[in-house]
Amino acid sequence: MNSQQPYDAIIVGGGLAGLTCGLALSGDCLSIPLKTLIVDAGPDLRSRDAGADQRGSAITKSSRTMLQTLGVWDALADQAQAFEKIIVTDGRNAAGNRPALLSFLEAGEAGSASAWMVENAALLSALIAQVQQAENITFMGNTAVETFDFNSSPACVTTTDGRKLTAPLVIAADGRHSNARRAADIETVRWDYDQSGIAMTVEHELPHHGRAEEHFREAGPFAILPLSGNRSSIVWTEQTAEAERLVHLPEHEFMDAFKHRFGSHLGEVKLATGYAAWPLSVQIAKTFIGPRLALIGDAAHVIHPIAGLGFNLGLRDIAALSDCLGDHVRRGMDPGGQSCLKAYEQWRRADTIMVAAACDGLNRLFSNSALPLATLRQAGLQLVDRLPPLKAFFMDQAAGLAGRQPRLLRGEPD
Ligand SMILES: Cc1cc2nc3c(=O)[nH]c(=O)nc-3n(C[C@H](O)[C@H](O)[C@H](O)COP(=O)(O)OP(=O)(O)OC[C@H]3O[C@@H](n4cnc5c(N)ncnc54)[C@H](O)[C@@H]3O)c2cc1C
Known part of the structure; x- marks a missing residue:
C-alpha cells in the first residue's frame, strides 16, 4: 500500500x-x-x-491557561481541585507526628491558585x-x-x-x-532512580480542604494530592523492589501498609481506583x-x-x-x-x-537520611519558609510562570 x-x-x-x-x-x-x-x-x-491510568496530574497555572x-x-473545571495549601514534612517521623517544615498558603481568590489537581x-x-x-x-x-x-x-x-x-x-x-x-x-x-511511584486515588472520610502534603521519607516522597470531593491522588515512592512487593500483596495487606504511611488525619480511607507502580x-x-x-x-x-x-x-x-x-x-x-x-x-x-x-x-x-544532609535540608526548608521572596520564586517556578x-x-x- x-x-x-x-x-x-x-x-x-x-x-x-x-x-x-x-x-x-x-x-x-x-x-x-x-x-x-x-x-x-x-x-x-x-x-x-x-x-x-490511575495517576493524577498537578496542572500549573500557565498549563491551565x-x-x-x-x-x-x-x-475539567468541575473536577479540578485547587491547591489551597501545600505542606512539606520530614516523613521519617510517624504519621500524625510530622510538623510542617515548609508551608505554602495559596491566595485563596477564585482562579488564583498556582496549581490544580486533576x-x-x-x-x-x-x-x-x-x-x-x-x-x-x-x-x-x-x-x-x-x-x-x-x-x-x-x-x-x-x-x-x-x-x-x-x-x-x-x-x-x-x-x-x-x-x-x-x-x-x-x-x-538517562539514569534510573531505583525508585517506583505507586499511584492511585483514595477516598477519605474527612475533607482535605485543598491541602497537598509531601512527606519526604528515605525511600522517596509520599505525596497526598487533593482531588475534588473527599478524594486524594497518591504517589507513594519506594525502592523499586519494595514497590513491586507491595503492589503484588493481597489488596487488604497492601491497604494496611498504605494506611500505616497515610495516617488517620483524614479519617477512614479506602481505594477509589486500582493501583500500579511506575519505575522512576x-x-x-x-x-x-x-x-x-x-x-x-x-x-x-x-x-x-x-x-x-x-x-x-x-x-x-x-x-x-x-x-x-x-x-x-x-x-x-x-x-x-x-x-x-x-x-x-x-x-x-x-x-x-x-x-x-x-x-x-x-x-x-x-x-537521603545521612545526618549532614538531613540537617541541611531542615535548615534550607526553614529558611525558605521564612523568606517571602524566596517562597514567591519557588511558587512562580511551580506555577510555570518563570522564563519566556x-x-x-x-x-x-x-
Ligand atoms: C507516578 C507519576 C506521577 C506523575 N505526576 C505528574 C503530575 O502531577 N504532573 C505532571 O505534569 N506530570 C506528571 N507525571 C508525568 C506525566 O504523567 C507524563 O509526562 C505524561 O503522561 C507523558 O505523556 P506523553 O503523551 O508524552 O507519553 P505517553 O503517555 O507515554 O504516551 C505515548 C503514546 O504513544 C503511543 N505510541 C508509542 N509508540 C508508538 C508507535 N510506535 N506508534 C504509534 N503510537 C505509539 C502510545 O500508545 C501512547 O498513547 C507523572 C509521572 C509519573 C510516573
Missing part, C-alpha cells in the same frame, strides 16, 4: 502530549491551522479506557472529546508506526500494517521508549529535533515526578512548537524546515534541563 496523505504534520503517539499537540496545531489557536494526523498504537478514541485556550479546561482519566477524556470534534485532526488508532524515513522530503513513516504516510513534519509524542527518537539516532542522557527515571534527549522531526513530551524528556511537572513540561513543548510553527507557516516557510525546528530546540531544551536538574536535586536531597512564555501559556491568539 502506498497512499500519499495531505497532512502538514504527523503526530506519532496519541497520549496526553500527542492529543494536546493535535489541538494546539489544528484549531483556531493558529491563524493558519495545520492539518494533522495522530497515529497511536493504542485503541481507537471511542474504545479507549481512560481510567486505565493553555488547556482553557484549547477548549479542554471547561470539561485525574489523568478526566484529562484524557476531555482531550479525546475535543479531538473528536476537531475538523483538522485525523486520528488513526490501533496503528503503530514501525519505520521512519526522515531523509525523504516530505518525511515518510510506515505503519505495522504497511501504510506509508507522508508529511513535511513528524512530531514524536510516542513516550519514553520513543521509536521515532531511536530511528533518528537521537541519544539520551530521568531521561533527556540530547537534541529535541532531527531532520523533519520534533520530539515533545516524554519522548523528549522524562523527569522525577517529585514536583508534578512532567506533563506540564510537555505542554510547554507544545506551546513553543505551536509558536514556532505559527511564525514560519505565516511567512510561507516549510513547517519541517531546520529554521523552525532550531527555534523550537533553542526555546525548550535549556528550560527542560533546568527543571529536570531541580527535580533530581530535590529527590536526592530528600531521599509561549503564546498558548499566556492564553493569547496567534
